[in-house]
Amino acid sequence: MSLITQSIWNGKLFNGTWFDTENHYSVEEVATGETLGKIGYADKYNVIEAGKQAQKAQKDWWALSYQERQTVFERAVEIVVEHQAELVEWIVKESGSIGLKANFEVNIALQVLKNCVALPSMDQGTVLPTSNGKVSIAKRLPLGVVGVISPFNFPLYLAIRAVAPALAFGNAVILKPDERTAVCSGYAIARIFELAGLPKGLLHVLPGNAETGEAITIDPNINSIQFTGSTAVGRTIGANAGKTLKKVSLELGGKNSLIILEDANIELAAKNIVWGAFLHSGQICMTSGKILIHQNIYTELKNKVVEKVKEFVVGNPTQENVTIGPLINEKQSLRVKQLVNDAIEHGAILEIGGNSKGAFFEPSVLSAVKQDNPIFSEEIFGPVAVLIPFSTDQEAIDLANMGDYGLSAGIITSNVGRGMKLGQQLKVGLLHINDQTVSDETLNPFGGYGSSGNSTRIGGPANADEFTQWQWMTIQAEAPNYQF
Template sequence: MTDTSLLLGKDIWHARLYTGEWQAGTLPPAEVIEPATGAPLGPLALADAELVCRSAADASRAQPAWYAMPYEARAKVLRTAAVLAEAHFEELVDWLVKESGSTRNKAAFEASVTIKLLHECSGLPSRSQGEVLPSTPGRLSLARRRPLGVIGVISPFNFPLYLAMRAVAPALAMGNAVVLKPDPRTAVCGGLVIARLFELAGVPRGVLHVLPGGADAGAALTSAPHVAMIQFTGSTGAGRKVGEAAARNLKKASLELGGKNSLIVLDDADLDIAVANAAWGAYLHQGQICMATGRILVQRPIYARFLDRLVAKAKTLAAGDPARSDAALGPLINAQQRDHAYRIVQAAQQAGATLEAGGGYEGLFFQPTVLGGVQPDNPAFREEIFGPVAVVVPFDSDDDAIRMANDTEYGLSAAIISRDVGRAIRLGEQLRTGLLHINDQTVNDEVVNPFGGVGASGNGSSIGGPANWEEFTQWQWMTVKGEAPLYPL
């Protein structure tokens, strides 16, 4: 019997995926695992490459009718999905805590910002969709935005609900169909929940497909002939492969990738505020965020005092099961990610860094860690750690800070803390970064803003806010004359 109090009861999702209806996968199911305890949460249906291609074709057939619906009908689906998410808020939070290892506060924020996104996207169908261009007398010349068709979305594990929804919702609002491949480690909270919300909200059958799967499913999405665009959020290494495959198949690609983001603390900063910002940026969600503060650049006159206070702060932060405690940090997503963070911490010490706090782990719970005295030739300065490791680097002049912050292939987020806002802005203007925050830390997203990086952090595209029209539609030029001219040739 269906539990009507739940958004996503086990009778709906166990060993099922979504293609407009809930059906068995085409591969043997995988077990959904709670990273904090290792306990199984239920069987997850998986899609193979053939099902991905078939779903893309089905979505292509369903998309024209979805776009042809009155704009208010599409807007209503988005509004209804937002209302449903609000009604099932605690269930969304519980899934994020159990499946992704989020602390309850982080999960509540993620669910809230996802709801805000749905409300914002419900206004997209009613916005202006083009321009009237200058032309010759007797001819009307229009530039208008049209949906691309089928959008393939490949989403990550770290903010699974929001980072999938930030592509799915605007793409649907603008009249596209979507095939979503969530990360199989967080496919319930980052995929099947989304399917259920839109199913109950009334999205027509075939317009949305949610297909958990492995690398072969993602590869099929980049090559399927009915997919017009890939929106990928994930590591830079995987993003390079996705971008290459999309280009080979002449698909538009939006790549939101990794980062080695710098927080610059100038010598006039309030130390308590600076430490609070640094700890938040480095340790939020165990550092598993593309915008995480990967380097804390501290001007030398305040470096020793800053380091002492950050170490004291790190030692007050406990890691534990977020479903059963109010620990500040939860588990890392899996042993592979834990071992990657541990390897870099060990390599950093061998290269001359000092381990000021933490550095160890128990199971998937990694201690809040502080590395001091890190220099630009240190692995911890270069590599994205994706773990709760604060990398503290001294610098002398503002020019040194600029050089160090730009000394990376990445270019996602940067932040500067100073009482002198003019000085901070002048410094910030010289940083190669897609996101810049003055008197804040590096982890920020408010739905209404364009979000994107440069260099190895992305392909120069942005998603969110006003950038959504650029990403999920294409221009069509249309002219209209009262009657066709008689050309002289």
């Protein structure tokens, strides 16, 4: 049986059941433009109704035993295992991912669900010190209704990493997936939990535009917002959520530095550069956006990177030999082209690539990039490696810390102690000694500094803080006899 049969979701929204809506949005295969169906398109009135239903459903969900909630996640794991190939196929077609990336994404999403099996039964608080004859308890309670607004680049994973733990900790969820990837980041998740036996009204999937997202951020029945996306949109979401004092988690952009010291192995360094810069055509918040190379090995390493880029095959990711698929659409491809052209006008040298065709953009390498070049600080979200020379460790630190972003950094060196000393001075939330910048293992607290986020974290030990709230409770045998 297919998991995401078009007849189930075509033209519909989800609230525990599938229901028709007047507005629709075409689902297209990125590489070919072929229409794959139509998603329902939610408006603010759908959000208002979802908020009311979710508030009621959440109370019933939290009233269940932890074993009953746990069983839903056990079933969800089984469903994803059974339908892995179908999920991979949808990610490839709808987001333009190559098979390698899509398989990795399904596996890491599956790991999130496996992690969530244990969450309903985890320790829900602690006993605090207090006076004799009195019990003082700090309890973790659900937030209520969590609004999740997810992006297109890792559509399944970046949605389910918030949806699943939020539900596991006893919350209801309203999910607005990016409309360009609403099947694999929204409807697939709806089907997984529908088949797993999640009670109706607890998960709502409402694709839509900016108006839909705004409605989620201001609805009084929604208690928290979990957003992954651009810094510009994140600022707006944070401002809107403040109007109703919602808890907000903003996982935003990055201009991540990969530092290659002069003692690095050239071949390994080149492989780390091309992986960090070109995985999923550079459409990852952790992409290696500033590649800082010691001047003693700069030319040799630059040439090695160009050699590897020449071996890339650009094309439809459904074909096995393709290593670089399309960007999410032609608009994004043209944006990347403009950024590259501007960089060249400001003195950068185009070593290879630079051309666009529809949604496809050639993998490109820019060298001789200086800090006054716009592309030094601009997040590209495309397959472009920006190579920057440096001469000392302090210069590398200064270049890496320039700008407002602070998400991820990597350091490649044969001297781990030196790498650690350098890394301790980088203003980032994710730091990798002897690895590139793109890494996530589901059990790590994920998040950045500055314009990369609002200092919240998601994943592993951070999930309890993200999706629960504290209640302090004291118990005494009888009420005190106060003096007043």
